[in-house]
Amino acid sequence: MPEGRMPSPPLPPRGFTLIEVMVALAIVALTLATGIKAAGALTNNAERAQAVSVAQWCADNHLTGLRLAAEFPNVGDQPFACEMLGRSLRGTLVVRPSFNPFFRIVEARVRDEADLPLVSVSAILGRR
Helix, strand or coil: CCCCCCCCCCCCCCCCCHHHHHHHHHHHHHHHHHHHHHHHHHHHHHHHHHHHHHHHHHHHHHHHHHHHHCCCCCCEEEEEEEEECCEEEEEEEEEEECCCCCEEEEEEEEECCCCCEEEEEEEEEECC
8 A cells, every 4th residue: 555545444335234125025015915905996896886787777677668568567576587798687676556556666676696785776657
């Protein structure tokens, strides 16, 4: 070493420690797990929305068929089935009397393949 020069201090080590790397990996793992859970929830919500939409169409179609048939429905419960978009839905047509004998309160209740309720649509049908 030349005279008059002071020795340079040793360079600090470069890079990350094992603990820093492990903390970063834990943060990334938690973030990915949360993202996967959120994506799963969005998928379930989209499937549920599609099932409810199909059930709504099924119930509306059945009530519209009753209106077009111009029949005055009898009081009571009547089962019906609906095939739409690859789904097999079962429903119940619930007919109740109203205060006016010329009208009936009709409710179409639709359930999914697992027999869980999806939608209920009501209408008032009159005698022609």
